[in-house]
Each structure stands twice: as structure tokens, then as C-alpha cells.
Amino acid sequence: MTALGAAAVATHVPYIAGRWVDGIAGEVAVVDPATGEPLATVRLSDTAQCLGAVDAAAAQLDAWSATAPARRGEILRRAYELMVERAEELAVLIVRENGKTIHDARGEVAYAAEFFRWFAHGADRVRGDMRRSPGGTNWIMVSHQPVGVALLITPWNFPAAMVTRKLAPALAAGCTVVVKPSLETPLTTFALVEILAEAGVPPGVVNVVTPDPPGEAVAAMLADRRVRALSFTGSTEVGRVLLRAAADNVIRSSLELGGNAPFLVLDDADLGEAVAGLLVAKLRNGGAACTAANRVLLQAGIADEFTALFTEQLLRTTVGNGLDESTRLGPMVSAVELDRVTGYVRAAADEGARVVVGSAGPGGAGHFHPATLLTGLDPDSALLRREIFGPVAPVLTFVTVDDGVRLANATDAGLVGYVYSGSLERALGVARRLESGMVGVNRGVVSDPGAPFGGVKHSGLGREGSEEGIHEFLETKYVAVPYH
Template sequence: MTDKQTLLSSVPTGLWIDGASVPAASGKTFPVTDPATGDVLVEIADAGVDDVRRAFDIAVTAGRAWATTPPRERGEILRAAFEAVIARTDDFAMLMTLEMGKILSESVGEVNYGAEFLRWFSEEAVRIHGHTSTAPAGNGEIVVVKEPVGPVLAVTPWNFPLAMGTRKIGPALAAGCPIVVKPARDTPLTMLLLAQVFADAGLPPGVLTVLQTTHSGDVSSTLMADHRLRKISFTGSTGVGRVLIRQSADQILRTSMELGGNAPFLVFDDADLDAAVEGAMAAKMRNGGEACTSANRFIVQNGIRPAFTEALTARLAAMRVGPGYDADSDLGPIVNAKQVDHIAGLVDEAVTAGATLHTGGRRVDGPGSFYEPTLLTDVPAGCAILTEEIFGPVIVISGFDTDDEAITRANDTDYGLASYFFTRDLDRAKRVARALDYGLVGVNRGVISDPAAPFGGVKHSGIGVEGGFEGIEEYLDTKYIALTS
């Protein structure tokens, strides 16, 4: 196991500007804490407006040269960074567990998943296609080329500190764009270590900038008011996404928004019960339920509902709660006390209103931010837990009778990111998959994200996609050149 103190002493603690770790102009710092204990892990530089302006000047200049760097060179740097991240899997995994809380095995999974975006887009860098055709009038050639959109601001969340960064950095660098990353204040260390890895892999100074801050609004608004910024990519809540979309209008910025979710998990009577329970555990309990793709509403056909509820209750009740870096922990801490308050408030309201509590439903005493794995049924209509994103280890089960009822209830939300269902009927699988109004649909699977597939939602869950062949297009402009024959 990676030694914690040795690891922390190797992580840059300054702002990452011009290929180096530097202090904030103000000299201010802020603490990063371990959610399992509440202890301070390290103090790191706190970016202000002056840092933003200096860093962006450097990024814009570096970006001009990066845009003309041969695609093969860009791809090879991304490939080198991929290999370096994999080589340091233990370091990245431990760092994520320390600052975010997820159990170590899941952090290792995120390292592999997050690194794969660097490998995928290292290969896409040399496959940026245009096309040429004869004008229908016969008076020349139509030439279409793709060019980097320009400087990018990426705002990343705390729940996947590595993968949500690489999913944006990979395509931006492959396309030829410089990128400024503002990581979440709870989990900046992973991104700072990644910046160091990129520098070691040969990325020119200034092409990747990391500005962690306790003044997120000031940093983002300063960058978005600069006419040289051409794109913002944001992963986070729908509420913050709305604010950023409004701000993006002044400079007519390209936007990619991966926002909130309210994922349904449908189980039909003909489903394999064991497979459905395993899928439910993966779709809900991975990352402690702190994921935008996490199943939020379990809608189970009444013929199988009692058996499904009993089996899932037993699985949750057996989970061991503790620090993510302890080998016997099945569920780590929630990221911070504020999030525990949110989860507890939703559960307490539902129980007070008459919901049946099958297991859990309490905070865990002691240091750190923990909440028990929880399962509720019979939640009365009107409770917030039925409509709000839980973002924690809480399962709510309700029943249905017909396919049409299940589909209607699944789609009865403003959100449209991830959805899941289990059935052994192929015709039903095809029909339901097409009927679900979501950007992602998992059929007999509880984990569906893949770097080679497009990831994005509809309705209030976002704009644009990340990953897949489509992901790099978000960082490219299309130019038409009219050539006279």
C-alpha cells in the first residue's frame, strides 16, 4: 500500500501555471481534508483573480503553438501520460481515497477508467477528419477542415477527481486546445498530480493549467468574461450549469454541460433476480452513490418486488462502513458533512411522512462523514427523495404493474442522463430502451460508462457528449474553404 505521508509530500501544492507549481499571488492557502477523519491532509494554494489573468495569458500564448503541433506529437504525449498514470495506479488511487473517500478498490477502478480517456484520445488525435468534394455547380471545390476551438475552461466535480478531468483534458489536448482546469475544492490533489504527470510526459508549459480555489465564482466569471476563451466544459449540478450557461452567452461560448440526474432502475418480472440485485448494487452503491449516473429510483414490477427488496436489503445490511483505505470497508465516507446533512434530510423527511425503513437510515457516529446504507419503500408522493438527486447510499423502491406504467414513471422527471432496466425478453428490451428518454440506457447492466462510448444527457441533464468518437468534436470548429477550380 502506498505510504500516505510520502505520497502527500510528492503532490504539488501550488497552482499549476506555465508547467510548474507556484504559490498564489496573495499567498493564501486552504486545507484539503480526509472525509474519513476530518483531518487536514495538506494546505494548498488558493487561486484569485490575479492568478487567473496571469495564467490565462500564458495559456493563450502556449495554445497557439499547441494548435499547430502535429497531431501525432499530441497523441504521443497523451499516450505517454496514459502510461504514466497506469504506472502510478497505487498513488492516484490512494490520493483519491484520501481526499474523496471512496474505497480503494473503486479508486483503482477509476484510475483505469480515467486513464483510458487519455489512451482513447491519443488515438483520436490523428483521426480528425475533414472532406473534399466537387461543388455541384462545377465551379470549384468544397473543402471542409476541422480546427481546434481554442482555449477551454474545464470545471470538474469532486466525485470522480481523475476521470472527470481526463474526460475533458484528453479530447481538448488531442484537438489542439489549451485547457484551464478548475477542480472541485474538496478534491484538487488528484488533478495537481495529473498536471505533474503531463509535464513529465512532455506536455509544453502552459497548455494545461490547474487553478484550485475557494472562490469558484470569481475564477470562472473572470475567465468567461475574457474574449479569448472559446469553450467551457462543466460537470456538476444542474443549478450551477444554468448559471454557467447564462454567463456563456456574453461571449457566445461553446458549452458542454454534464449535469444532474435522476436515474430510474426498472426491474421486470422476467428478470434474473440475482443479476438484477448485482446490477442494483453496482448502479447505486458504486462510489457510495455519489455519482450523476447513480440509480435514484428503483421501480420494480410487483411480481418480483418482494423478493428483490428482501435480497437487496440483505446486501445493504451486510455492508461494512469505514475509511476507504481500510481493507475491510465496503463503503467509505461521504465527501463532507454538508452532503451527509443533505442525505439525512431526505431520508428523515420520507420516514416522518410514513415511508418504511428496511435498513440503515442513520449517520454513523465518530469522526468523519459517514451514512449507513439505507433502503426505503412505501415513500409517500411529494417527498423530496422521489424527485431530488440523492447522491448517497440510499435506495428507494416502488412497484409497477405494466410496461407502459414503468416507462411513464421512469420518464416523469426533468432529468435525462442515465437509466437502467433488467429483463430477459429481447422484444421488451428493444422496446423499452427506445422508449426511455435518457442519453444513456443500461440493459441488464449496472455500470455503463465506457471511454469508447458517447456520454451525455438530454433535458435538464446537459448539452453535448464526452467520450467516444463524438467526444473530440466538442473541441473542434468546422471550417468551409471554397476553392475555385
């Protein structure tokens, strides 16, 4: 039985050196968030097994790095084709282990596959250059080489896209990798490993480990001098810990960390378009996205009308099992996440916030949270400093555009922001002032394989996707060549 049939498979094991190997540190259950029922069990890796995965990756580094870029690209292109062929199967698997709606899961699979296609065309297009030295005595030849073995650590919220967004550029660059997926949603990673093997990735180039708790094993891998790159997506708190651990070996680190995205609606915006954009920016993936609109900032003149329109849409939101085509909001991934978000709303209400609306969940054993709209928050509310990562929209109003920009920037996070205005010049003026790595102007989605994804301030280091993404896995080399 393959990993793509994971919903029916009893046990999954780590993947090292091209083989499924038995975990040796116990096992953990993967649970369907909609039912609370176990889907599968995953055998856990201990520290020694994780270091064995580093061994396997290091053993194949020279051969994979020497593989012709065009061949690496062909393999990634084939992986893209296989993902497209199996898109519905993958989408169902994502819903089963993650809880998001089937509509969101289909979108994720399409997005995730695009990274294989994008970097298939990037493997043989890494640019170097050759220039004459200022003194005229030699030529300066600049090229780019694979950084080495890369450790990729991925979260639970996008179990396909967060893996391919790291794997594709690493493989295109000529790096070998060790992947540590979230143990809440590891089954999609196992499915992608099978696809890559079928596409032609040699044994040992991609390895998957499953330590739990991960701290000791991850620290040991970062302490191994053969590991030269770290790519992590997750919370800012964990990112700080990993960056400290990576510092000892001066490991090249790409960190996509927490967000606290402002969603600004100016008084000249098309309110229908802005409401539609907020529904996507807030409720896509159940709000469990680093790019989710975390704070809704409305200019005073349109605040009441906008809130009424958005409330009307939230009341129409269908909550239920993500496999149901009519569902627009699925369960949260775990009871822990449900309790966390419920606690945030309760604390905000205790501080004086008004719960305007919440769609009714289906009850039962699933981890369902209603779509929730909060008003009347104090600008210093603790909720506004947190990344909610759930279907909760706190609303604040502002008077002038300057006030709105100040509210938007009043956070240590700086991943993404959104602004809606009927004037492109006005919107771009706000976009330039927002302290974030990305801005959506009159649109609720910014993610694109061809765009550089990443943030500023405490939201991380480096960029993923686009031409910048492959350079996270490349070192620049300068060679002085005699001039003739």
C-alpha cells in the first residue's frame, strides 16, 4: 500500500536512503480533525536515526550536485506531472489529516505542484557572470554552487505546499535534503516522497525523519558539520531557537516565521471587493495561514457598512467536514489548536470585546471553531499582538490613513499586509509604508511560486519562491582568472 492510500494504512515509517525504515522510538497517531478518529500511526525516529538520514544525504551530495541541471529539471517536471495526475487523491489526503476544506486542499495541491514546475525551469538558469577586474589584470568569474546538505522543517498548516516550496529549489540547486514534517500532518510528505522517487530522484537525495519531541534530534542534526542549510517555516518562537542552534556552525538559515497581517480598507474602496478579499484572506485554510488577515483595520467612514456586509457573509459560512463540497470552514487541526483559539476569544471578550457573530459548528468529536467577528477591542488588546491562526477576525477603526498605517505597523511581525482602495496611487502609497515583506493591493491572496515570499522584522529571514528561492540553497563563488 502506498503513502497516497495513507487513510487506509495502519503504519508509516521514516524514509532514509531510498528505503522505508522502521522507526525505533515509539509511534504517534495521526488523527482526522473532523471526527477525532485515528487515520494512521507513524513510527518515530530517534536522534541516531536522524543522523543516519544526514549520512544518507551527505553520501549522495557529490553525485546529485554533479547531475546535469537539465536532468534535475526533468525530474522536477515529472514530479509536477505526477502531482497533477494525482491531485484529487492528494487533496483528499490533505483534508483527512489537516481538516481544511476540499476546495482549499485542491488549491493547495495546485499551488504546491507549481513549485516543482517553476524550479524545473530554474535548475539550468542560475546565472553567473564574468567581468574584467578594475585593474585589468584578470577576469572576475562568478558562479553559484550547492550549499550542501539541507535540513527542511515544515509545519502542519500546508502539508504539501510548505514541503514543495523548500524541496523544489533545494533539489534544483543540487542539494540533498533531510525533511522533518509536522507529525500532525506527515502523510502528505510521505506521498510526495513516493512521487519524487517515481519521478527519478535517486535514493538518499531526499530523506524523511519523524522525531518526537524533535528538539534533541534537530539540535544534533544542526550540530553536524555536514548540514549547511536550514529552511524552517513555523512560529517566531521556534525560529529563534533554531537560529541560535544554527549559529554555532554558521548554517545558512532561511526562516519563514509568524505573521500579524493588517487588512486595511480605506474609505474609497469597493466594499464588495474588499469583503470578498477579506473572506479569502481570513478564512482560507480556516485562518491557519501565516498570510491570514490577522487584524481588520477599517477607515471610520465605511466601518459600519463594511462590518455589516462582512457579518452577512460570515452568517452564510457553512461549517463541517472538509470533504463535504458545501463546507466553507473545516475543523482546526487539533484539540490543542482549538483550545488555544477559543482561549484567545474568551480573553478578548473578558477585556471588553464584543462577539458580533459566530457561525454554528456541527458539534460532535471534531475540532470545530465558529467563524468569529470581534469589535470594540482596545488597540492595546493582547489579541492584536498574537498570531491568531484561526477563523477569528478582530476589527478596529481608524480616522486618517496615517492612523491606519500606524496601527498596521504596531507589531514586531512583518510578513504581509493588505490594502483596499479605489485609488491605485493611494493604495501603493500605503503599501510602500507598510513594514512587511509582501503586500496585497485590492486582493486577498499574495502567494505565487513566481513571487519572492518572505517577511521583515520578526517574520523571518530570506525568501522562498521566485528566482530568489533557489539562491537560499546556493553559495556564490568567485574565481580570479588570468587576463589575456
